[in-house]
Amino acid sequence: MSKKIVIFGPGPQFKGGISNYTTSLAKALDKLGSDVHIISWTNQYPSIIPRDFIDRSSKKDFLIGTNIKVKYITNYNNPFSWNKTVSVIKKIKPDIVVFQWAIAIQGLPMGYITKRLTNSINCEIIFDLHVIAQKEGSIIDKIMLNYALSKPHTFIVHALKTFKELQSLFPDKEYLLVENKKRANYLSLKLNHQYQVIKLYHPVYDMFTPDPNFDKEKAKRELDLRKNVFLFFGFIRMYKGLHNVIRSFAKLAKERDDVSLLIVGESFWNTLESNKLSTKIKKSVFGLIKKILVHKSDDESSYRPLELIDEYGIRDQVTVINHYVPNEEVYEYFQVADCNVLFYLVATPSGVESISYNFKLPTIATNVGHFPETIKNGYNGYLAEPDNIESMYNVMKEFLANPIPRERVEEQARKMSWGNYAKSILNI
Secondary structure (H helix, E strand, O other): OOOEEEEEOOOOOEOOHHHHHHHHHHHHHHHOOOEEEEEEEEEOOOOOOOOOOEOOOOOOOOOOOOOOEEEEEEEOOOHHHHHHHHHHHHHHOOOEEEEEEOOHHHHHHHHHHHHHHHOOOOOEEEEEEOOOOOOOOEOOHHHHHHHHHOOOOEEEEOOHHHHHHHHHHOOOOEEEEEOOOOOOOHHHHHHOOEEEEEEOOOOOOOOOOOOOOOOHHHHHHHOOOOOEEEEEEOOEOHHHOHHHHHHHHHHHHHHOOOEEEEEEOOEOOOOOOOOOHHHHHHHHHHHHHHHHHEOHHHOOOOOOHHHHHHHOOOHHHEEEEOOOOOHHHHHHHHHHOOEEEEOOOOOOOOHHHHHHHHOOOOEEEEOOOOHHHHOOEOOOEEEEOOOOHHHHHHHHHHHHHOOOOHHHHHHHHHOOOHHHHHHHHHOO
16 A cells, blocks of 8 residues: 655755755655655745745646655745645545755744644654755854754654754763664654654665766857866855866966866855845845854854856856756756766765766765765865865865766765665665
8 A cells, every 4th residue: 555645845846956856855755655745945944035936937847747746835034835735635635744854043933833743643643864964054043943853753863963963962861873774663663752864865866867868069069168077056155166267276377377267156145136125125124134143153144155256267168157047958967077076165965966866977075064974085085174275175176186987986976876865765
């Protein structure tokens, strides 16, 4: 008998990795015969946040051909919708509800919904933890984390670092790490106040596929790229370290004229029309709130790394696509590149890394977070020391001198399939 699974997270209409993740997980569970329902936000954050989170560029419907049902219900700013979310999930009568957890600010509605569900229906509540320690921390993070993460029966982590953070957050709770085996019935553990943590990984996205007819040399000419292309892909945020990518590449560009840096991504806080009165009001109020709540070192409102391109005089060796790329065009940038660059300041399992595996594209990254778990230095990629420009520059040089064979990247990708991930959730 097939299981009924509810995935709570941003549906396909939203931008970003968590939306893509929710869609891919739903498809993997659907392929295994589960009755899958996505219960999505309509608004994921307080309305005062000055950013457009809707994907208005992509046209392809990745759910065509599946039996997945999607409902957009939960509005962060409307507590009545939280109750409606609970009612809709209860009517589905799921065997498992998987919540996508990625940011502490969502702790209030997600904690409320989870509490209501655990008190009213008999199903396993799993929190899929993309991150615990926040990348732009505030003084209320711990309150939100404690409120929401004290409610689930079971957790999924993609890196041991996240497991340790969960233990640190709740030192008095007993967490049982489950790796490469089936988990016990959550009801029996619940009586003993024990909680299972399933150690998995960030699966390789199958929604982005290579074009077998892609003309790499033609694409290089159109994008004004040189022989060796380093790619930075994704939202431009401080924790992703684009400033260090540019600085280390600038050192390399002084020595070699056959290298290019391709930067593809939307500046995270510049998605609304700046001349609109509503945008000005949102930015003013949000800026004031951030000054009160967000640690000064984590405030990225003035983060403008692209200005470094002209500062270092490397404009002729850098190509910038500074907007949100539709899903249908993602393959172009991963196929034209020779190397994926993830010089992050802090890291949790990366969606960009996952995409790169689908194109057998080698990655160079900083030795932070989970990267040492997936990238074996010198084998399927290279690791640099964090915040060390000289080390990053040397890693770029090493990649050019000793390129990583793509079959080694493919070898790592085979270990990170959506099928096995979904089977772990179903416990089969």
